[in-house]
Amino acid sequence: MKARVTxxxxxxxxxxxxxxxxxxxSDLGFSGVVSARxxxxxxxxxxxxxxxxARAEVHKMCEDLLAxxxxxxxxxxxxx
Structure with a gap:
């Protein structure tokens, strides 16, 4: 099983x-970009x-380390 965390x-x-x-x-001419995150x-x-x-385990990983x-x-x- 695979998990992707964003x-x-x-x-x-x-x-x-x-x-x-x-x-x-903007410097490259892409003037239509209002914001970037x-x-x-x-x-x-x-x-x-x-x-x-799996979701519960990944949630714990995020809370403890990843995020x-x-x-x-x-x-x-x-x-x-």
Missing amino acids: ITLKSGVLDPQGKAIEGAL QGKIIDLELQSSDEEA NTVVERYDIAIVS
Whole structure:
């Protein structure tokens, strides 16, 4: 079973990398970009065959290590 964790900054948290991306795109002539936010994707391969158990395990991984839940949010997608 595979899991994909998408981690992004919470709304209202300043995103300097996103601002740098906005500026670079503008400099390259992409003037239609109103805003950009950056994040990260973590792909995990799990031994579990139980989707509910896998989701719970990945949730714990996010809470304990993968995401800084003070400023980041995460979404978990399980692919069996």
